[in-house]
Amino acid sequence: xxxxxxxxxxxxxxxxxxxxxxxxxxxxxxxxxxxxxxxxxxxxxxxxxxxxxxxxxxxxxxxxxxxxxxxxxxxxxxxxxxxxxxxxxxxxxxxxxxxxxxxxxxxxxxxxxxxxxxxxxxxxxxxxxxxxxxxxxxxxxxxxxxxxxxxxxxxxxxxxxxxxxxxxxxxxxxxxxxxxxxxxxxxxxxxxxxx
Amino acid sequence: xxxxxxxxxxxxxxxxxxxxxxxxxxxxxxxxxxxxxxxxxxxxxxxxxxxxxxxxxxxxxxxxxxxxxxxxxxxxxxxxxxxxxxxxxxxxxxxxxxxxxxxxxxxxxxxxxxxxxxxxxxxxxxxxxxxxxxxxxxxxxxxxxxxxxxxxxxxxxxxxxxxxxxxxxxxxxxxxxxxxxxxxxxxxxxxxxxxxxxxxxxxxxxxxxxxxxxxxxxxxxxxxxxxxxxxxxxxxxxxxxxxxxxxxxxxxxxxxxxxxxxxxxxxxxxxxxxxxxxxxxxxxxxxxxxxxxxxxxxxx
Numbered sequence: 060x061x062x063x064x065x066x067x068x069x070x071x072x073x074x075x076x077x078x079x080x081x082x083x084x085x086x087x088x089x090x091x092x093x094x095x096x097x098x099x100x101x102x103x104x105x106x107x108x109x110x111x112x113x114x115x116x117x118x119x120x121x122x123x124x125x126x127x128x129x130x131x132x133x134x135x136x137x138x139x140x141x142x143x144x145x146x147x148x149x150x151x152x153x154x155x156x157x158x159x160x161x162x163x164x165x166x167x168x169x170x171x172x173x174x175x176x177x178x179x180x181x182x183x184x185x186x187x188x189x190x191x192x193x194x195x196x197x198x199x200x201x202x203x204x205x206x207x208x209x210x211x212x213x214x215x216x217x218x219x220x221x222x223x224x225x226x227x228x229x230x231x232x233x234x235x236x237x238x239x240x241x242x243x244x245x246x247x248x249x250x251x252x253x254x
Numbered sequence: 255x256x257x258x259x260x261x262x263x264x265x266x267x268x269x270x271x272x273x274x275x276x277x278x279x280x281x282x283x284x285x286x287x288x289x290x291x292x293x294x295x296x297x298x299x300x301x302x303x304x305x306x307x308x309x310x311x312x313x314x315x316x317x318x319x320x321x322x323x324x325x326x327x328x329x330x331x332x333x334x335x336x337x338x339x340x341x342x343x344x345x346x347x348x349x350x351x352x353x354x355x356x357x358x359x360x361x362x363x364x365x366x367x368x369x370x371x372x373x374x375x376x377x378x379x380x381x382x383x384x385x386x387x388x389x390x391x392x393x394x395x396x397x398x399x400x401x402x403x404x405x406x407x408x409x410x411x412x413x414x415x416x417x418x419x420x421x422x423x424x425x426x427x428x429x430x431x432x433x434x435x436x437x438x439x440x441x442x443x444x445x446x447x448x449x450x451x452x453x454x455x456x457x458x459x460x461x462x463x464x465x466x467x468x469x470x471x472x473x474x475x476x477x478x479x480x481x482x483x484x485x486x487x488x489x490x491x492x493x494x495x496x497x498x499x500x501x502x503x504x505x506x507x508x509x510x511x512x513x514x515x516x517x518x519x520x521x522x523x524x525x526x527x528x529x530x531x532x533x534x535x536x537x538x539x540x541x542x543x544x545x546x547x548x549x550x551x552x553x554x
Contacts (some may be wrong), residue, residue, distance in 0.1 A: 065502045065539070066539040066541055067538075069505050069538065070538040070539070073505075079331060080332070081330075081332070083323065090323075094313070094314050094318075094319070095311040095312060096307075096309075098311070098312050098313070099310050100306045103309035111314075112314065112318055115314055115322075116321060116325070119326070120326060123326040123329060123331070124329065124332065126332045130517075132473065132504075132517045133296045134296050134299065134300050138299060138300045141303040141306045144306075145306070149271070185304075185307060186311075189307040190308065204270070205305070207270040208270060208302070208305040208306075213272055214267065214274070229263060230263075232266060232270055232272065233262065233263050236270065236302055239301040240300075242301075242304075243300065243304065247521055247522070248521075250501075250541055
């Protein structure tokens with residue numbers, strides 16, 4: 060599914076395929092392109108720099124080991140990587156019983172993209188598009204989505220946290236995801252041009 | 255799309271990983287028999303993944319990069335090297351949902367890996383307590399023989415481990431292949447499947463291609479032959495032309511015989527495309543066609 064820049068998605072998919080064949084340069088390029096966004100995601104979920112560093116390593120080792128199972132027809136590399144990172148982060152979060160998690164300054168550091176200018180522009184555009192879309196959806200939906208995504212709470216936990224009925228929370232999350240998908244489709248459409 | 259509406263709530267909640275227990279099991283059972291819902295889930299996961307942008311991107315420390323690159327050097331490429339590792343990663347959980355995405359996070363206690371069992375004879379503790387001259391020679395011969403056997407066993411163990419790693423790798427590739435096979439047959443057997451025949455242009459008049467796709471899921475398969483071999487630094491790109499607008503599709507290269515296959519996803523806006531084309535583009539592809547057209551065709 061194309062988003063803002065199908066050609067960079069295609070190029071990244073080729074990197075993943077190359078990494079699956081053992082191409083270390085391609086793998087390093089993947090690391091350079093995606094580690095900032097994944098590290099940021101891990102920091103947000105784990106709220107602990109040492110843990111985020113740990114998990115980031117594990118994620119990329121997993122990328123190396125599972126590269127052959129990436130399927131471009133099912134989705135873009137961004138999604139594949141983000142899902143792996145989030146999954147490992149939530150596992151780590153749950154495995155640790157009770158922890159003092161201070162919202163460290165690390166979680167609020169601003170981006171320092173390592174990649175080239177063209178990538179920066181695309182990533183920034185993508186980020187702005189997503190944040191713009193989220194800003195437009197009702198706050199209640201936003202809150203439910205963010206709790207689900209970054210804290211890995213179950214439906215009932217989210218309902219309890221928001222002090223709302225379970226049914227309402229489910230509806231909100233569903234509406235939120237549908238809004239994101241609508242955004243994705245509109246942007247993908249805009250990516251096509253005339254003959 | 256009616257059908258997916260029914261499952262939409264479950265699918266969006268699963269895309270956010272908040273579906274659990276019985277609801278999740280029920281969805282999993284449905285998905286193993288429903289390609290349309292699997293495709294829908296894939297797309298919803300794409301949408302959910304966008305939430306990652308809410309977190310600020312942060313550059314990790316430089317030392318981490320070196321460490322990661324070092325670690326993968328020691329690993330075989332794209333291997334499920336250790337079956338135990340694959341299980342720990344929740345591969346089984348992912349399959350259970352028949353959608354093959356990242357596994358649902360599960361709580362698992364950290365388990366240190368079982369230490370490799372290498373036969374280690376000849377370590378301390380074998381010293382004979384009393385050594386008569388003859389007995390000592392005999393004893394040391396025995397020890398030597400045992401040490402040799404131990405070394406042979408150890409080497410065999412290493413070989414077996416190597417084979418196991420290879421088998422795991424093959425199994426992993428096989429699993430990916432099987433998943434692909436299933437998707438191909440899903441496309442071909444879908445009730446609404448459409449076929450388009452593409453013919454070569456003047457640039458390649460012997461070229462032919464068939465595009466089969468399922469508008470319901472968007473999954474597409476292109477099979478082409480008779481194409482000129484793909485030049486270095488270039489790739490063929492498929493285009494879906496809807497309302498006069500060419501929408502970019504996937505990239506592919508030919509084999510030595512000028513044949514190629516591509517599994518792709520028809521963009522949502524392209525599902526009623528009236529025309530398809532293949533052009534030659536730079537290897538990274540393009541958002542609009544820039545190169546020569548090689549194949550072009552209407553749906554039948």
